Amino acid sequence: MKTHCLNLLKLTAAGLLAVLAPEFSRAQNEIQIQSTINVPGLTRPIPVSLQGFSGEVAEALKFDLYVQGFAFVAPGAAQYQISGSDAGSVQGSVVDVVAHKTILSRRYTGADLRRQAHAFSDDIVFAITGKKGIAQTKIAFKVEHGGGGGEIYVADYDGYNAEAVTHDGAIVAAPAWVPGRLAVYYTSYKLGNPDIFFQDLSTGQRRVFAAFAGLNTSAAVSPDGSRVAMILSKSGSPDVWECSAGGSDWMDLTKTREDESSPCWSPDGRWICYATKIRERRLLAKVPAGGGPRQVIRTIGAANPSEPDWSPDGKWIAFTSQMGEFDICVVPASGGNATILVRGQDPSWSPNSRTLVFTRRTGSYRYVVSVLDVFTKQVKDIRQIPGNDSEPDWAK
Amino acid sequence: MTFDGQTNMQPKEKFMKMKLICLPALALALSLAATGCKHKPVGVTPLPGEGQVGEQNPNTLGGGNQLPPTTPPVATPMTQTGIPESATWNLADMTQDRQALAAYTIHFAFDSAAIRSSEQANLQSVASALSSDASAKLLIEGNCDERGTEEYNRALGERRALAAREALAQMGVDPNRIRTISYGKDKPADPGHDESAWAKNRRDDFVLLHPKTGA
Numbered sequence: 001m002k003t004h005c006l007n008l009l010k011l012t013a014a015g016l017l018a019v020l021a022p023e024f025s026r027a028q029n030e031i032q033i034q035s036t037i038n039v040p041g042l043t044r045p046i047p048v049s050l051q052g053f054s055g056e057v058a059e060a061l062k063f064d065l066y067v068q069g070f071a072f073v074a075p076g077a078a079q080y081q082i083s084g085s086d087a088g089s090v091q092g093s094v095v096d097v098v099a100h101k102t103i104l105s106r107r108y109t110g111a112d113l114r115r116q117a118h119a120f121s122d123d124i125v126f127a128i129t130g131k132k133g134i135a136q137t138k139i140a141f142k143v144e145h146g147g148g149g150g151e152i153y154v155a156d157y158d159g160y161n162a163e164a165v166t167h168d169g170a171i172v173a174a175p176a177w178v179p180g181r182l183a184v185y186y187t188s189y190k191l192g193n194p195d196i197f198f199q200d201l202s203t204g205q206r207r208v209f210a211a212f213a214g215l216n217t218s219a220a221v222s223p224d225g226s227r228v229a230m231i232l233s234k235s236g237s238p239d240v241w242e243c244s245a246g247g248s249d250w251m252d253l254t255k256t257r258e259d260e261s262s263p264c265w266s267p268d269g270r271w272i273c274y275a276t277k278i279r280e281r282r283l284l285a286k287v288p289a290g291g292g293p294r295q296v297i298r299t300i301g302a303a304n305p306s307e308p309d310w311s312p313d314g315k316w317i318a319f320t321s322q323m324g325e326f327d328i329c330v331v332p333a334s335g336g337n338a339t340i341l342v343r344g345q346d347p348s349w350s351p352n353s354r355t356l357v358f359t360r361r362t363g364s365y366r367y368v369v370s371v372l373d374v375f376t377k378q379v380k381d382i383r384q385i386p387g388n389d390s391e392p393d394w395a396k
Numbered sequence: 397m398t399f400d401g402q403t404n405m406q407p408k409e410k411f412m413k414m415k416l417i418c419l420p421a422l423a424l425a426l427s428l429a430a431t432g433c434k435h436k437p438v439g440v441t442p443l444p445g446e447g448q449v450g451e452q453n454p455n456t457l458g459g460g461n462q463l464p465p466t467t468p469p470v471a472t473p474m475t476q477t478g479i480p481e482s483a484t485w486n487l488a489d490m491t492q493d494r495q496a497l498a499a500y501t502i503h504f505a506f507d508s509a510a511i512r513s514s515e516q517a518n519l520q521s522v523a524s525a526l527s528s529d530a531s532a533k534l535l536i537e538g539n540c541d542e543r544g545t546e547e548y549n550r551a552l553g554e555r556r557a558l559a560a561r562e563a564l565a566q567m568g569v570d571p572n573r574i575r576t577i578s579y580g581k582d583k584p585a586d587p588g589h590d591e592s593a594w595a596k597n598r599r600d601d602f603v604l605l606h607p608k609t610g611a
Binding site for chain 1: 438439440441442443487488507509543544545546547548550551552554555558562575576577578579580582583589
């Protein structure tokens with residue numbers, strides 16, 4: 001928060017300059033002032049020091065803090081000094097250097113050291129930013145083992161404690177969590193066709209959810225869990241469909257000849273956003289849940305958008321732009337100027353609407369899952385499963 | 397470690413056993429599909445039936461590790477109710493001849509599902525093969541190059557397969573004899589990363605289907 005204050009000071013100084021020198025600024029180019037506090041891609045990381053931790057605990061703390069917008073500096077240069085130990089169990093404290101105040105001091109027992117480190121980092125994030133951390137969240141993703149076949153996995157958000165959900169060796173795609181439940185939908189070619197499966201992870205039970213002729217893919221569950229959006233081609237063209245979680249009340253929401261893909265829900269459950277093509281231009285659009293007129297969501301500055309994901313706080317839509325390469329972008333949910341963040345594709349928001357998990361292509365055409373702090377653009381690959389890891393979905 | 401200790405989820409939440417209302421849903425969906433045709437844009441022909449649901453074999457699904465074992469999906473019986481006159485059929489009841497029509501693979505321009513005029517001869521050959529054998533059916537596999545996101549390509553591949561189905565229908569082939577499947581970019585013909593490979597990968601493959609003996 002001190003960084004924020006410093007930035008604010010700089011901003012004020014710049015603003016004063018602009019006010020005091022109107023003639024000068026008119027003679028030159030107009031001065032442009034933009035806040036860089038919590039702006040996607042422009043925010044400066046918060047400098048912290050980290051002392052007294054080793055091995056897995058230090059590694060987990062560093063990963064957690066880096067992908068949530070912190071930078072590691074010497075204690076003298078730190079805004080917050082984090083210190084502690086991991087002998088037997090994790091204990092640690094955070095000192096606010098400017099306020100000369102200890103703002104957090106805790107000891108963690110139970111579970112394992114890694115979980116304790118994650119719990120500590122969540123407390124650090126909350127103490128400094130007032131936001132809930134992401135260190136104890138889950139993701140699902142697909143792993144391709146070559147030749148197309150693969151499995152759906154679930155793991156901690158950093159890739160640890162990964163477990164296979166399927167054991168079919170079939171082409172799989174598009175895993176999607178049910179909000180608030182240990183359950184996922186995914187696409188599998190297991191039965192010879194791309195079909196949507198539902199699987200309860202607490203019981204292991206699964207069933208075929210949608211297996212119409214043609215394409216069945218990209219299930220997305222409404223925030224209240226009662227509805228499912230997906231792509232079906234049973235009407236003769238890939239359209240966004242919606243039905244109840246029980247598999248009734250099927251509705252074709254986009255009766256176009258073009259191909260729609262990757263539906264997602266607004267957090268209030270009122271809209272379904274998706275990628276489509278209108279007059280040969282690839283665009284993002286949204287339709288009211290339950291059906292209604294389509295509205296285009298403009299992504300100025302980012303062409304060929306696909307794979308939208310609406311942030312849980314309702315403010316942003318993250319998506320993939322394809323302009324030669326694939327880029328991760330965000331745009332205000334109502335549409336407007338897009339911000340291009342980093343190379344990558346298929347973003348999915350963290351529950352706290354600050355971090356994205358996405359797919360990154362390596363130089364050798366391998367696909368890995370990474371996490372990205374939207375404000376600072378700090379990126380780290382998560383722990384990988386051998387093969388091509390892609391299409392991550394963050395549990396919410 | 398189990399997943400039951402997560403703080404961001406509600407573990408052990410009662411699994412509301414979702415009722416399989418698939419039969420009425422199926423009937424409704426089919427009747428909607430049947431009555432909804434006139435609202436569809438030109439050049440879009442609904443796919444027949446819901447044949448795939450009948451294909452699942454509970455005994456072939458399984459697995460398990462630290463997660464609770466994966467149990468097979470509940471078998472949903474097929475119903476013929478509400479299906480229009482077109483008979484449904486299952487891919488599982490057909491043998492696949494990948495060689496017969498391999499020479500007639502058609503290719504597409506980048507990010508396009510439009511059939512080029514240069515591909516008409518190949519499509520005519522596929523139509524002829526179907527007209528000379530009334531028991532034969534057709535599987536069209538739509539594919540894409542890697543220059544598109546995964547699910548975008550899965551939809552584009554389906555559109556490519558459906559475009560060929562539409563063209564064959566215009567040549568007089570009963571569209572109910574045709575099934576489509578999209579592999580997106582999962583099954584490249586050429587694993588390369590240049591235009592020459594991409595051009596080969598933007599394609600529809602045609603697979604001739606024959607009824608299994610005894611089926």
